Amino acid sequence: MIGIDLFAGGGGLTLGAKLSGIHVRAAVENHPSACLTYQTNHPDTVMLAFDIAKVETIDVGKRDQPLVLFGGPPCQGFSTSNQRTRHAENPKNWLFKEYLRMVRTLRPEWVVFENVAGILQTDGGMFAESFRQQLKDMGYKVAFEVLNAANFGCPQRRSRYIVVAALNAEPELPKASADAARPTLWDAIGDLPELSNGAMEDVLEYGNDAQSDYAKAMRCGLAKCSGHLVSRNADSIVARYPYIPQGGNWRDVPGMMRDPITDRRRYHSGIYRRLMKDAPSVVIGNFRKNMLIHPTQDRGLSVREAARLQSFPDHYQFCGSIGFQQQQVGNAVPPILAKAVFDNVMAIASQAGEN
Structure with missing residues (x-):
């Protein structure tokens, strides 16, 4: 499977994807320091250091394997600790439209979207519901859940809202194992x-x-x-x-x-x-x-x-x-949580005969 990371930041999602065996060919990020961190740790991935609104399309070369498009728009506008700007008028809350534009443009077989759990409360959950519905309107089957990183081996209680969508398979979110390591x-x-x-x-x-x-x-x-x-x-x-x-x-x-x-x-x-x-x-x-x-x-x-x-x-x-x-x-998204999500994607894609 090949991958593209949108709103890549320092590369936590990319690291998780690579640990799952995904070849991440391109990433989009416009903050200079984050770009430098990303390129230092992922030198084989093409970095598009632009505002995503200025990126018309992304060339990943030959589409000889299923493509997974992943990432999450900046979460400050959805955070429960940011009550003053946690509403529809915050321009950061509309960056998910750019994400959906890239889904329409690239038509990936898989989509993985992440954000803070607070997106489910912002304006009554409008953004989360709208995002899922627009994916469905494009022909994707959608699964979503709030996952706690501590249940997947991370030494931190950190909840993230995860959406997994697929064109040709039934997506699912990973389940925490009862005997999973829970480091302090x-x-x-x-x-x-x-x-x-x-x-x-x-x-x-x-x-x-x-x-x-x-x-x-x-x-x-x-x-x-x-x-x-x-x-x-x-x-x-x-x-x-x-x-x-x-x-x-x-x-x-x-x-x-x-x-x-x-x-x-x-x-x-x-x-x-x-x-x-x-x-x-x-x-x-x-x-x-x-x-x-x-x-x-x-x-x-x-x-x-x-x-x-x-x-x-x-x-x-x-x-x-x-x-x-x-x-x-x-x-960042904890790479250990990202790996659990992508491991699940890879397993379902394999069962569906995609890779």
Whole structure:
């Protein structure tokens, strides 16, 4: 099977597709740092570094195998944490029309669409329902479900809305196995080095031996890896961290050390959240803005720690400023979840005699 990744970001979906044996021939992404990350890790895939509205069609060469078109428009407009712009007028919410335009243009045998689960609530689910109906109008059979990455081996409770559509087969979503590995946060990051607030040395050796089979798999036999960058938070903010236990948040900070009451509206349960060692992580998302705290160290997460919680292997390099790297990691679909979806697509396509 061959693939095309739309709204590719740093390449989480592409990595999952490749792990399933799909030859991803082209990708579309218009953010320069994300393009650089994608090209660094997927040099054999043609990168179209344009606004998708300016892409008329995509040449993947000879269509000698079934084509799967996959991706997801930017999810900020559908996110439950973005209530002010979570409505039809947000222009980002209409990028799914560009996705559908490429489906009409390329007529792939398979379509995989992903987004945040909040798309099901935005304007009463209008976008999700409209997207599925338009696929059906083009002759596709459609299946959809909200999948939790933690049920597929990811050390993070992260729900994604997944649509799988097929022209010549009955699509399905993968089912989590009852005995599937469910690594904890410490299984994922316990072997990474100790760091300080504002750490900026990118490449370091590991802190100790891998704490789990998951960590061992992420290390890929490396002796050192990149991504050990931590945002520099003000001393006044870091002084609050020791008061917050694992699983706690800003409410555990003594009143005299909190921000003025006028700023309290900005707070929610995820702000100043200290992560728990012995459970899957909460959603990483914008981990810098939320100031997610390391479970045992008084600092935010490093780029590599967040990447581990997203199931990116340690050889995967993120490019651009620390802010852009954090954005790429936080926005990504966990590759381990993507692989489960594409494995299922490949199995159904094989049964249907497509490959």
